[in-house]
Amino acid sequence: MSEQILQKCQRFIGALAHMRKLQMQVIKADEKSVTVVLPVQGQLVSNELDTYMHGGVLTTLVDTATSLSTIPALKEYELCPTLDLRIDHMSAPVASQPMYAHAECYRVTRNVLFTRATVYQDNPSKPVAYAISTFMRPGSGNTDLAFKSLVDGVKETI
Amino acid sequence: MDLLQQRVNQAHASGNYQPVIDLIPYAGVLGVHCERFGEEMIFRLPCNLDNIGNPTIPAIHGGVIASFMELTAAFQLTLQLEHPALAKIIDFSVDYMRAGLNRDTFAMCTVERQGRRVANCSIIAWQERKSQPIASARGHFLLDSFSSLT
Numbered sequence: 001m002s003e004q005i006l007q008k009c010q011r012f013i014g015a016l017a018h019m020r021k022l023q024m025q026v027i028k029a030d031e032k033s034v035t036v037v038l039p040v041q042g043q044l045v046s047n048e049l050d051t052y053m054h055g056g057v058l059t060t061l062v063d064t065a066t067s068l069s070t071i072p073a074l075k076e077y078e079l080c081p082t083l084d085l086r087i088d089h090m091s092a093p094v095a096s097q098p099m100y101a102h103a104e105c106y107r108v109t110r111n112v113l114f115t116r117a118t119v120y121q122d123n124p125s126k127p128v129a130y131a132i133s134t135f136m137r138p139g140s141g142n143t144d145l146a147f148k149s150l151v152d153g154v155k156e157t158i
Numbered sequence: 159m160d161l162l163q164q165r166v167n168q169a170h171a172s173g174n175y176q177p178v179i180d181l182i183p184y185a186g187v188l189g190v191h192c193e194r195f196g197e198e199m200i201f202r203l204p205c206n207l208d209n210i211g212n213p214t215i216p217a218i219h220g221g222v223i224a225s226f227m228e229l230t231a232a233f234q235l236t237l238q239l240e241h242p243a244l245a246k247i248i249d250f251s252v253d254y255m256r257a258g259l260n261r262d263t264f265a266m267c268t269v270e271r272q273g274r275r276v277a278n279c280s281i282i283a284w285q286e287r288k289s290q291p292i293a294s295a296r297g298h299f300l301l302d303s304f305s306s307l308t
Contacts, residue, residue: 017210018219021187044183048161056225056232057184059250063221064211079212082220086251144214 002030005072009034012071012151013064022057024064031072033104036065045095058099058119058129062087065101066115066133073105073113077151079143080113080135087131097121099128111137166242175199178233181244185229188222192233199237201230203263210260218258223283227252227265227295231279234267235299245277245299252295261285263292277301 006029013019013026013036028035038061063085070080093099102124103117112134119129162181169175175192179185188209191202203209203218203226211219228250235245265283272278281295282288 015213016219017208017213018222019211021208043187046181046183048181056182056188056229059225059228060219060221063219063224067220079214081212081257082254084251084253085220085224086249088249089247092246147214 005029005031005034007153008077008151009068009071011153012068015147015150016064018060019064022060024061026068027100029068029072033102034065034068034072035100035102036061036068038099038101040096040098058089058093059085059087061099061101062103062117062119062129062131063133065103065117066105066131067135069103069105069115069117070113070135071151073108074137076140077143077148078138078140079147080137083112083134083136085131085133087129089129091128093119093121093128100124103131113137162236162242162244166237169237175233175237178237182229182232184225185233188226188229190226190229190233198266199234201226201233201265201267203265205261207260212257215257216260218260218263220254220258223254223258223263223293224250224252224295226263227267227281227283227293228297230265230283231267231281231295231297231299234269235272235277235279235301238269239301243301245301248276248298248300250295250297252293254293256290256292258283258292259285264288272301275301 009026009029101119105115107114117131118127120127165178169178209222210216267281270278277299279297282291283293284291
């Protein structure tokens with residue numbers, strides 16, 4: 001089951017241009033949570049300043065991870081738009097280490113999904129940021145069928 | 159921070175803000191631009207297929223929009239501080255109001271209050287017209303370059 005969820009998450013992330021650009025990967029996914037990694041990469045490192053290295057990109061990582069956490073929370077895949085996102089930054093991440101986001105969808109209602117995430121580097125018990133995010137459910141039948149088949153891994157070309 | 163001071167001064171003098179923006183690598187990855195209109199700065203995120211996060215509409219990745227707004231606030235603060243320093247983000251909260259379509263996106267930051275250590279910022283992002291924002295955000299930034307969050 002976890003393997004299927006992981007593959008579903010990987011197909012989703014693989015379909016997004018910006019995720020490919022940042023080489024973001026889902027490394028763990030089960031019924032409850034997903035973990036996404038942002039690898040160390042030259043395009044995000046500045047030779048001139050050693051501060052604010054991950055400026056902005058942490059936000060993209062969190063949005064991706066919380067969005068992915070809606071996949072195991074729903075029986076059928078639904079493409080849920082983000083309603084809001086809030087991030088608390090506890091310390092500045094360093095550029096020399098990959099950044100991980102662990103996200104879970106802790107409540108599903110008829111219309112809304114509630115998610116939370118922690119972002120860490122070397123030590124999961126010492127997060128650099130906490131986040132909460134809510135998503136709207138589009139309602140059944142309102143997700144693009146070709147995209148749903150792609151995420152579900154059904155052999156139909158998009 | 160001499161490099162930053164120098165870049166900011168040059169940018170104000172020449173009106174070309176790209177060297178300041180290039181200091182934050184992710185801003186370059188996204189393709190952020192900045193233009194000054196009198197006292198106001200408008201940031202632009204050009205239409206770019208690499209920024210897509212919803213291939214069905216297609217729409218810009220929500221995280222890209224939020225990051226763009228966060229960078230807008232960080233740059234706005236850096237450019238208006240008397241002694242420029244890259245402001246450290248404390249928290250950031252964004253409301254998404256409309257899908258960001260695959261076209262140019264603009265953002266402006268209003269510094270609601272600038273204290274000695276913290277600045278309160280509000281940011282809006284729009285595409286067609288400013289009166290129909292695609293997202294609005296609020297964020298707090300730590301200004302004191304000697305303070306540390308760690």
